[in-house]
Amino acid sequence: MLGLLGFYVELDNRSGQSGSIHDAVRPVGEPDEADLVAYLEAGHVVLDVMESGRDVITGSDHRHAPGCSSLVTDGTWLWRKDFPHYLETHHVSLPETFLNHVRSLNYQMPAIAVAQFAPDYDETMPVVGWASAVPWQSTVTTLVPEPRVRDQ
Template structure:
């Protein structure tokens, strides 16, 4: 696997930290079953899963309506710090007739939790349920995603996602 800044992995440094992008083929050496970050929305139908703990089937998480504060939760998800950007497109796994989505495997974090970019789509469209602990965390922060220091982003990238730097 190439180290950070080589091959398909390209670092981009911004004020809020490191944003990693790739141009092709994802390969990681993430430690299966060992994670310091708390993954959310890594449903079994979605790929790549980064070898993080799966949340189960997305079909089981679909609800007819969302949380009363769903719009605030969506804003929180939209404002996470980008840690991995994937230049890809993928289908809506619940509706094969829906248009493809871009950046489906891109990752965001608040320093404690990690989610895929497409989670916000599934929450908005299908009101997929999120873990109570995650919702309590968001509400305790008054729906304001905290800044994540670069050192924490590097820790997540190397220790949780297995990206060699």
């Protein structure tokens, strides 16, 4: 099963929530928060949802609003497409195991071998409320991350 990040009750009424986002907000983020945000933004989209949303804390628009509840992964963890917004804006807390995982990868999104990833995906989808999602079927054997463009 994939680890879950940021499935707060305010974001969705599906199962798999990890409590209230208000309990996860912190005044400051991790020292490497910008690298963590970039890592999350580089994830592989595994379920693309056509919708738009607002920040559930402030009600404002944000750059991750289009497709906000699309699901993204690194093959070990699963998060919503808008989760990087909540990390960079509200400095939500992250599990230590996730922090160790990302730092051990030097903030580089890994390629995913689909055959190894598919069972975890299939097991996790019902937990996050997507039991009726199309089962993982792909002709691609490896998901390769897009080249990372850093701000100048």
